[in-house]
Amino acid sequence: MRTVAVYNNKGGVGKTTIAAHLVYRADAKGIRTLAVAMDRQGDLPKWLSGGDQGHRDGAVFDFSKNVTVLYSPDAAPEGIRGVDLVIVDTPAAIEIASRVKPDLWVAPCDGRMALEDLANVLPTMLEPPGARVLIVFNRADAGGTRTLSAMQRAAAKIPGLSVWTEAIPDSAAVKRAGEFYMPAWDVPYGASTSGARILRAVIDSVLDSMGLADGNVRRARRA
Ligand SMILES: Nc1ncnc2c1ncn2[C@@H]1O[C@H](COP(=O)(O)OP(=O)(O)O)[C@@H](O)[C@H]1O
Ligand SMILES: [Mg+2]
DSSP states (O other), X not given: OEEXXXXXXXXXXXXXXXXXXXXXXXXXXXXXXXXXXXXXXXXXXXXXXXXXXXXXXXXXXXXXXXXXEEEOTTOOOOSOOSOSEEEEEOOSOHHHHTTSOOXXXXXXXXXXXXXXXXXXXXXXXXXXTTOEEEEEEBSOOTTOHHHHHHHHHHHHTSTTEEEOSSOBOOOHHHHHHHHHTSOTTTSTTTTTSHHHHHHHHHHHHHHHHTTOSHHHHHHHHHO
């Protein structure tokens, strides 16, 4: 079983958006998945239930045949069995997020402040043996491409991090995904946008890097 946690110390940088899209791709690839919302706001269960607001602590529901959703504010899931992947949407507080010991952190960043916050808590994130951190610039293009490349260069110098080379732009399709409770590549006019394409590429690479490309899962099940 592999665990990926989506984290940044800053709110509104795209954590829930990335977590929801991880769920869509894991589901499409037939990966048995538990999606956990540790964020008390419950945005992930809201999204994956198509807008239902009233999830109580500990609420569990099936998103699909492959994906179960757990609303677990502040508490890291324990004793999980029977899934290949756990996706955790964490709150913007490292004291709480670090209760998860993920194999991989995906950290969306929208600018220098988000990046610096992240650099401060990196030692905590890298504590679990073998843990990795992947930074994904999301909506970081407001300052133009030069500003973005400067940030990407700065991020590449922080030891222990990897950086996804293509930034996810500020994108109407990605924004719409959250309004329609749908993947960005399925919203009207979404499929051909760079926002949807890059988001999907990051996510497929994340699942691949955890040995969860669909081929591998099928092979593992047959074995
Ligand atoms: N690349 C993007 N382009 C446009 N809007 C985005 C993008 N990424 C996120 N958003 C929007 O920004 C807001 C915050 O994103 P969200 O994923 O909820 O952040 P967080 O979980 O970090 O608080 C949401 O309204 C979301 O739809
Ligand atoms: Mg969120």
